[in-house]
Amino acid sequence: MKRIQFDRYGEASEMYMGDYELPQLKSNEVKIKVRAAAINPLDWKQRKGALKLFMSNRFPKGIGNDFSGIVEAVGKEVNNVRIGDEVFGTMDVKHPGAFAEALITPAGYISKKPSQISFSEASCLPIPCATAWAALFIKGNISKRSRVLINGCMGAVGAMAVQLARSKGAFVAGTCSENDMERAKDLGLNAVFNYADKNYWKNIKPFDLVFDTSGLMEPAIGFSMLNPKGKFVDINPTPKRMLRGLFSGKYRMTFATAGMSHLTEFADIAVKESLKAGIAKEIGFSEAIDIITKIEKGEKVKGRVVIRF
Numbered sequence: 001m002k003r004i005q006f007d008r009y010g011e012a013s014e015m016y017m018g019d020y021e022l023p024q025l026k027s028n029e030v031k032i033k034v035r036a037a038a039i040n041p042l043d044w045k046q047r048k049g050a051l052k053l054f055m056s057n058r059f060p061k062g063i064g065n066d067f068s069g070i071v072e073a074v075g076k077e078v079n080n081v082r083i084g085d086e087v088f089g090t091m092d093v094k095h096p097g098a099f100a101e102a103l104i105t106p107a108g109y110i111s112k113k114p115s116q117i118s119f120s121e122a123s124c125l126p127i128p129c130a131t132a133w134a135a136l137f138i139k140g141n142i143s144k145r146s147r148v149l150i151n152g153c154m155g156a157v158g159a160m161a162v163q164l165a166r167s168k169g170a171f172v173a174g175t176c177s178e179n180d181m182e183r184a185k186d187l188g189l190n191a192v193f194n195y196a197d198k199n200y201w202k203n204i205k206p207f208d209l210v211f212d213t214s215g216l217m218e219p220a221i222g223f224s225m226l227n228p229k230g231k232f233v234d235i236n237p238t239p240k241r242m243l244r245g246l247f248s249g250k251y252r253m254t255f256a257t258a259g260m261s262h263l264t265e266f267a268d269i270a271v272k273e274s275l276k277a278g279i280a281k282e283i284g285f286s287e288a289i290d291i292i293t294k295i296e297k298g299e300k301v302k303g304r305v306v307i308r309f
């Protein structure tokens with residue numbers, strides 16, 4: 001079978017379409033015929049080696065994490081899905097490889113896909129929803145009385161955070177670029193600010209949670225918008241940001257893995273609340289390397305890009 005892979009960590013030019021034979025299925029794993037895979041920044045961060053401490057030592061390595069597809073085989077201990085089920089999920093961080101005709105992943109990282117949502121929509125859920133869930137409900141502990149600010153509210157994580165927080169009844173404000181203001185209003189935000197406006201955060205009613213999805217908000221600015229018990233949640237770890245946070249008592253870092261056990265809830269919410277996946281375009285497998293390269297280099301796309309198989 002074909003997959004996008006690389007033989008050493010590095011830039012986008014390391015990716016190629018290669019032939020790969022999947023290993024033997026372990027007892028807790030599932031083999032899936034991929035129907036759709038969504039592109040996330042994690043995909044190229046892994047290829048660049050940013051997470052090499054957490055990844056296996058074997059090459060070639062696959063690339064891609066979030067997917068949807070059809071179960072082709074299950075290990076002996078798997079009891080949450082059966083052959084033929086339509087599912088969605090993510091890869092073990094040690095072994096990415098969702099940009100592939102087929103993949104193997106632990107059964108704990110997949111859930112059944114509701115028939116009401118498409119394969120493309122389902123592939124957009126795992127990392128963005130799990131990250132947003134961890135920030136809002138695990139680190140932020142928000143309720144329907146909470147006031148929340150999402151910095152970068154029209155990115156993949158931000159847009160899911162807006163919708164999950166609104167589904168709980170929280171007051172949600174967000175920041176985005178000028179170009180995204182109209183789309184942001186359609187997402188049900190209570191207030192929208194342009195992140196280029198350097199003064200929007202002055203004289204603002206305090207928030208219980210400031211969730212910075214972009215990694216670009218100065219933590220001190222985030223802290224200044226919080227009420228005394230409020231939290232600033234970050235998902236882009238750098239030594240500098242974490243060091244500042246350690247001394248504040250208001251700073252929390254979180255990761256997608258913290259929310260990944262809630263995949264079934266994401267599927268339910270996606271149906272009940274008509275979650276918008278925000279798909280900008282669907283592309284063929286043969287176009288994927290070119291498009292990943294362009295997005296990675298900063299080409300702006302209004303929403304998610306999904307690879308169809």
Ligand SMILES: NC(=O)c1ccc[n+]([C@@H]2O[C@H](COP(=O)([O-])OP(=O)(O)OC[C@H]3O[C@@H](n4cnc5c(N)ncnc54)[C@H](OP(=O)(O)O)[C@@H]3O)[C@@H](O)[C@H]2O)c1
Binds near residue numbers: 041
């Ligand atoms: N810790 C984890 O487990 C975890 C999980 C998921 C993602 N992440 C990281 O979180 C980041 C966001 O991920 P994503 O998938 O949501 O990416 P994304 O879809 O590319 O979204 C990023 C958003 O940030 C906005 N933005 C750019 N500059 C900004 C600024 N100065 N202030 C506020 N917003 C700004 C962008 O808006 P414009 O494009 O309109 O400028 C875009 O909407 C990535 O770095 C990713 O690697 C971490």
